[in-house]
Amino acid sequence: MLPYETLIQIDKTLRLPVYQQIANRFVALIQEGILKPGLVLPGSRVLAEQLQLHRRTVVAAYEELISQDWIVSMPRKGVMVATNLPVIRPRSFQAQASPYQQGPGFSFAAVPSLPMYPGPEPKAGTIIVNDGFPDVREAPLEAWIKECRSVVQSPRYGRMLTHGGPEGSLTLRSEMVKYLGGTRGLSISTGNVMITRGAQMAIYLAAAMLIKKGDYVIVGKPDYFFADMCFEQLGARLLHVPVDQDGIDIDAVETLCRTRKIRMLYVISHHHHPTTVTLSAERRMKLLKIIRQYRLAVIEDDYDYDFHYNSSPIVPLASADHGGNVIYIGSFTKSLGLSVRIGFMVAPPAFIHGAGALRRLMDLRGDNLTEEALARLLADGTIERHLKKSNKLYHERRDLLSDLLTTELSHAASFAVPSGGMAIWLKFAKKYPLPALSEKAARLGLRITSGEQYAYGSKPLNALRFGFASLNKKELTQAVAILKQLTGK
Amino acid sequence: MLPYETLIQIDKTLRLPVYQQIANRFVALIQEGILKPGLVLPGSRVLAEQLQLHRRTVVAAYEELISQDWIVSMPRKGVMVATNLPVIRPRSFQAQASPYQQGPGFSFAAVPSLPMYPGPEPKAGTIIVNDGFPDVREAPLEAWIKECRSVVQSPRYGRMLTHGGPEGSLTLRSEMVKYLGGTRGLSISTGNVMITRGAQMAIYLAAAMLIKKGDYVIVGKPDYFFADMCFEQLGARLLHVPVDQDGIDIDAVETLCRTRKIRMLYVISHHHHPTTVTLSAERRMKLLKIIRQYRLAVIEDDYDYDFHYNSSPIVPLASADHGGNVIYIGSFTKSLGLSVRIGFMVAPPAFIHGAGALRRLMDLRGDNLTEEALARLLADGTIERHLKKSNKLYHERRDLLSDLLTTELSHAASFAVPSGGMAIWLKFAKKYPLPALSEKAARLGLRITSGEQYAYGSKPLNALRFGFASLNKKELTQAVAILKQLTGK
Structure with missing residues (x-):
């Protein structure tokens, strides 16, 4: 009242x-x-x-x-x-x-903002081609709720509310040490791990610890747009290096390191965003040498290591000899397909400690309930089983979409089959501009992006990430059929 | 593998x-x-x-x-x-x-860090005097889990994963409009509300939208330490105004506004942190006039509006005539006693939009599951009932602690009874220095803070916030008995 x-x-x-x-x-x-x-x-x-x-x-x-x-x-x-x-x-x-x-009467910062994608919640029945998200219909929802209940019923729960630091639950960090060691060959201890709200918070925190106004930061071109925006927001000047079928151009990185004071490199070695290419073994070796030689701070964003189909994944740079200079970032949000955001950062303890102090000012700490529940799902093998099952399913969906795109849409769009991940980088021919295509598609019940965000800060690429993981056979078939119809063949 | x-x-x-x-x-x-x-x-x-x-x-x-x-x-x-x-x-x-x-071999920012309080998870049986947190034993845990289950089972859940902007769930924001209108007389619409991870994220975001390096920011002395640290981290120069039994000194605020370009004022009008005093009606009227006259940006942190015992609360500055210059911040974390962190920010739509764009770079969006579950608890009255019950219980606990402190500890410590909230500001006599007292208390199974964080950036006050809400009769009695024993009476 x-x-x-x-x-x-x-x-x-x-x-x-x-x-x-x-x-x-x-x-x-x-x-x-x-x-x-x-x-x-x-x-x-x-x-x-x-x-x-x-x-x-x-x-x-x-x-x-x-x-x-x-x-x-x-x-x-x-x-x-x-x-x-x-x-x-x-x-x-x-x-x-x-x-x-009214108001406000005072001035405030202008923060660049992209057209939001996938945008507001659509009508039921709309087929949504997202950017590479898992299928919620396959997520271990019941197991999640069961663990949440078990956490709040545990006698320790009362003590969890006010305790624990900004680095996250110790139980979860211990499970992460095992999980990252077992899947990625990372040799770390709990002092190297921080739990964040999704990978994005880890990227922001790491970058905020490094970047001062005017600093040079090397990124690929094209690059994950929210990372580029984040670095610029923090005051960085971006230096772009080309990305080809073997990942970012490491010779270009070295040239830049030789000629300027570089603050940081951002790299997505496993599946580059948006183009999904994998950094080749040869370039990795070269890059590791550069990292050691220049003591180059590197953010390695490994957002979809857990999904690979052709072969086993290449272990991250973080698992190799980098002298403690690689800040390794990943996410459970995509692996689980749950609408809870949990990511992580791996770095030397001194860096984790500082990033924790900064996180406290932005977001005192994470949700203990969520973190403890995730720890239990890791400990009892639920996540491993879920990933095994998802890998099989998404492998099938990738193959289906590749086949469909080849047989039905090759007149209008080209692509290379990605070795893993949850999206195909689909480049449309000039005569099919995506802004117009996406508008027409919307009228037929298919939502695709206009693709503009992938070229943040430069001219549109007329390409999009066609997420295949969240769509079943019928939906993928229908989506491609609509695109075929709209491209007039 | x-x-x-x-x-x-x-x-x-x-x-x-x-x-x-x-x-x-x-x-x-x-x-x-x-x-x-x-x-x-x-x-x-x-x-x-x-x-x-x-x-x-x-x-x-x-x-x-x-x-x-x-x-x-x-x-x-x-x-x-x-x-x-x-x-x-x-x-x-x-x-x-x-x-x-090893490493890192690169340099990175130094972020100030306080001794963490209440610190790591204690042994079972330890009595913990926290800073003013609710009693988890009273939280609506079963209702929470039930709503979470119901959300993931709803047909809409599949569409929630990838949708929704950084301002938070529209369902929750609609419920917030009703809730804030009904409890605080705020006249707003959904475009004025953003859901954040706890009040701390709202403070950080609002401050980051306002502060440029070197800007002057007015705060009380003493003040909520994590707010002061946050403003300094963002580059602000703090100007301190005194806080007495009527809240912050508004004449001092006006003098500062007349003589310098002030970027922002941070005020906790309902129960100042740490001292729990309420800003008087007269000072509120004066402050509103200053806000309008100088178009002064104000962050009003109203972290425990929901708890008041003596009388009804005074409606926030945000509900009065401020020309859109008050950014109003609050939290559900404390109201609910759940280990999920949800706060909110109320501001003119243009400011919310900009803060949303910034939040996206730090933390793409919130957890839909958590936000939808909270919306349901607001809609079905669970939260209103919970708050009514908690107010009664915490009122009793405040009265009990006041009585105990008066009869058992008046030789060592003084206080004023707060009109609401979850803590008593307890000032110890000089002859009982808190760092030593807290060490001795720990040996007897009582955890209290050394109080140093409350004087962030200046000399210790030898005072602490004695949180009464989370302790039952037996625990409060025992805590005061231990302090009595240690102060030698």
Whole structure:
């Protein structure tokens, strides 16, 4: 209930009767929009007690308001603010808007923003080609809820609320050490791991620890757009190196390191975003040498290591000899297909400690409940089983989409089959501009992106990431059929 | 499973037999710590397939490794890396540490960090006096889990994973509009609301939208330490104004506004942190005038509006006439007592939009599951009922603690009864320095803070926030008894 005794102040020294003062104050509160049409007001007995007045005074005020049509009486339910307010409104009604319809009167930062994709929640039945997300229909939802229940029922839960640092649950960090060792050959201990809200927070934190205004940061071109935007927001000047079928051009990286003071390199070695290419073994060896020689700070974003079909994945740079200069980042959000965001950062303990202090200022700590539940799913093998199953399913879907694109759409778009991940990088011929194509597709119940975000800061590439993991056979077939129809063949 | 085919490369042109090459590579991987003691290795058939070799070659390699004691054979379970590695280790074993035991070789930002409080998870049975947190034992845990289950089972859940912007779930924002209108008289719409990870993220985002290096920011003295640290981290120069029993000194604020370009004011009008005082009505009126006159950007942190005992709360500055210049911040983490962190920010739509773009770079979006579950608890009245019940319980606990402190501890500490919230600001006499007292208390099973964080950036105040909400009668009585014993009376 609203604090009516502070909203309604009575001055008994005034000549205006108290009931009238109350009524006037109610009118003002309604006019100011503080009491909204349809709001149920407290009963006269309750309000009288709150205002420390006789009940009859409140009844009189309510009657006055009813007679003026500001409030209406509802049988057995008391009174509420009229949904049709009096037509002849006092002048101040139009003049005084809610303070939040105005202003602000002060200036604030301009933050660049991309057209949001995949955008607002669509109508049921729309086929959505996302950017490479898992299939929620396959996620271990019941296991997740079961573990959450078990966490809140555990005797330790009471102590979890206020404890634990910004690096995340120790239970989860211990499980991560085993998991990252077993899947990626990372040799680390809990002091090397920080749990974050998705990989994006890890990227922001690591970059904020490194970048000062004007610093040079090397990125691929094209690159993961939210990373580029994040670095620029933090004050970096971006230096772009080309990306070909073997990943980013390491010779170009070396040339830059030789000629300028480079603050940091951002690399997505396993499946580059957006183009899905893998950094070749030869370039990895060269890059590791550069990292050691120049003590180059590297953010290695390994967002979809867990998904690989042709062969086993190449272990990350982080697992090789880099002298502690690789900050390794990954995510469980994509691996699990749950709408909880959990990522991680691996780095030397001193860096993790500093990043933790910074995270505390942005977001005191993570959700213990979520972190403990994830730890249990890792410990009991649920995640390993889920990943095995998903890999098989997504492998089939990748192959199906590759076949469909080859047989049905090769007149309009080209691609290379990715060795893993959840998306195919599909380049459309110039005669099929994506902004127009996506508009037409929307009318046929297919949502695809206009692709502009992939070329953040430069000219559009007329290409998109066609996420195949979240679509079943029927949906993939239908999506390609619609694109075939729209490209007129 | 590890990607052995990338970890183990065979060169058939070498004169060294292939089984020996495999064995050597395994020794190196064990020495480098990539294969850890106790790790179960793949069966010879599986590994042979992965490496595309004859099974006998792998068996020969494993036998070589067993004979060197690097791995051990376990009946029916295959082979694993020995837990007691060979005593005579090759020289490189000691020399080559995990890369994450080294470095980093690059420099990075120094972020100030406070002694963490309440610190790591304590032994069961320890009484913990926290800073003002709710009692998890009273939280609506079952209702929470039930709603989470219901969300993941809803047909919409599949579409939630990839959708929704950085401002948070629209369902929750609609519920927030009703909730904030009904409890605080805020007249807003969904475009004014952003859901964040706890109030801390809202503070950081709002401040990051405003502060440029060198800007002046007015704060109380003492103040909420994580806010001060956050503003400084973002480059602000802090200007401190005194805080007395009526809240921050508004005349001092006006003097500063007249003489300098002020970027922002941070105010905790309902219960100042740490001292719990309420900003008086007179000062509020004055402050609102200053806000309008100077178009002063204000962050109003209202972290515990939901808890008030003596009287109804005073509506926030945000509900009054401020011309859209008050950024209003609050939290559900404290209201619910759940270990999920949800806060919110209310501001004009243009500011919310910009803060959303910034949030996207730090943390793409919130957890849909958590946000939808909270929306349901708001809609079905669970939260209102929970708050009513908690207010009654915490009121009793505040009164009990006030009585205990008066009768048992007045020789050592003084305080004013707060009108709400979850903590009493307890000032100890000089002869009882808190760092020593807290050390002694720990030995008797009572954890209290040394209080140093409350005086961030200046000299310790020898005072602490004695959180009463999370402790029952027995625990409060015992905590005060231990303090009495330690202060020698």
